[in-house]
Amino acid sequence: MTETAFANPPHETARTFRAILDAFARPGRIIPFAPSLAPPKGLSPGAAAAALTLCDFQTPIWLGQEVRAPTVENYLRFHTGASITRDDGAAAFAFASAVHGIPDLSKFPTGTHEYPDRSATLIIEVKTLTPEPQIELTGPGIETVHYFEVTPLASPFWNQMVDMREAFPLGIDVLFVAQGAIAAITRSTRLRMMEAA
Amino acid sequence: MRVLALSSWSDLKGYAAKFAGVSHETLRPPETGLVMLRGRMGGTGAAFNAGEATVTRCAVRTATGHEGNAYVMGGNKDHARTAAICDALLQDESRRTDIEMHLIRPLEAILMERRAVAARKAAATKVDFFTLVRGEDD
Numbered sequence: 001m002t003e004t005a006f007a008n009p010p011h012e013t014a015r016t017f018r019a020i021l022d023a024f025a026r027p028g029r030i031i032p033f034a035p036s037l038a039p040p041k042g043l044s045p046g047a048a049a050a051a052l053t054l055c056d057f058q059t060p061i062w063l064g065q066e067v068r069a070p071t072v073e074n075y076l077r078f079h080t081g082a083s084i085t086r087d088d089g090a091a092a093f094a095f096a097s098a099v100h101g102i103p104d105l106s107k108f109p110t111g112t113h114e115y116p117d118r119s120a121t122l123i124i125e126v127k128t129l130t131p132e133p134q135i136e137l138t139g140p141g142i143e144t145v146h147y148f149e150v151t152p153l154a155s156p157f158w159n160q161m162v163d164m165r166e167a168f169p170l171g172i173d174v175l176f177v178a179q180g181a182i183a184a185i186t187r188s189t190r191l192r193m194m195e196a197a
Numbered sequence: 198m199r200v201l202a203l204s205s206w207s208d209l210k211g212y213a214a215k216f217a218g219v220s221h222e223t224l225r226p227p228e229t230g231l232v233m234l235r236g237r238m239g240g241t242g243a244a245f246n247a248g249e250a251t252v253t254r255c256a257v258r259t260a261t262g263h264e265g266n267a268y269v270m271g272g273n274k275d276h277a278r279t280a281a282i283c284d285a286l287l288q289d290e291s292r293r294t295d296i297e298m299h300l301i302r303p304l305e306a307i308l309m310e311r312r313a314v315a316a317r318k319a320a321a322t323k324v325d326f327f328t329l330v331r332g333e334d335d
Contacts, residue, residue, distance in 0.1 A: 002224050002256070002258070002264060004222060004223070004224055005224075005225075009226075078224070078225070078256075079225070
């Protein structure tokens with residue numbers, strides 16, 4: 001059974017795009033975002049809104065184990081026209097959930113030096129996004145320094161992200177989707193784990 | 198679906214009027230786009246792009262949970278929606294025969310008639326070429 005997508009696609013995709021744009025322009029800032037969508041089980045409304053807004057037939061989608069379900073695949077294929085790939089090295093967008101385990105970032109495409117844009121964008125569902133001092137963020141889009149906390153992501157994930165910063169301008173960009181809010185970190189963001197966390 | 202898509206809107210509108218009023222939910226609102234038509238010279242040559250065609254598509258779900266899809270040449274959104282609704286009704290076993298008898302068959306007859314008329318008109322212009330014996334061998 002196919003679920004319906006946005007009732008008013010032009011307005012709702014524009015609103016979603018604006019929220020995602022704000023999130024990427026100000027890494028670590030928590031942007032309120034609560035789309036009215038009823039996607040199939042496994043996909044959160046926020047992640048579904050991002051998919052409907054960003055994906056098309058040119059962007060293969062990779063789905064993490066927690067998100068992978070025939071209903072989700074059909075939904076994305078039907079409404080976005082994107083192909084679903086099992087090869088994380090071919091993904092343009094990857095949807096994962098951090099609620100049950102941490103996605104492995106090592107195989108996603110990070111672009112090439114000629115085309116750094118040919119990289120994957122990760123959309124990770126998380127439980128909460130709070131402005132607590134777990135991660136210290138600096139870099140473009142952040143005036144001085146910014147802190148935020150993403151539960152349940154812990155040090156293995158952040159260590160991978162920190163390591164990937166070395167390869168800049170190659171790298172992946174990550175959008176975190178919690179209930180009612182989104183936040184992003186870009187490949188240009190410098191991350192530091194806070195000791196207390 | 199082929200009959201629903203190929204029938205002219207004026208024919209479909211008339212025959213589908215009593216079916217297309219069912220309550221339904223729109224999975225994909227009618228949207229118009231282009232598809233590339235490809236061809237092969239003589240059916241065997243290399244594929245080439247013949248040109249683009251305007252196509253309108255629509256997907257609906259009726260209250261009974263049956264899904265219908267339509268792809269229709271041209272930009273008529275009402276045509277696409279009506280065809281999708283009829284397609285959804287055709288998925289419903291209990292309504293299938295009714296639709297077949299009172300919608301698909303009559304529309305198909307009209308299509309066949311149109312095609313026969315076109316074929317007759319074309320046949321009337323047919324020229325049989327033959328070579329007269331010219332007696333050059335004598």
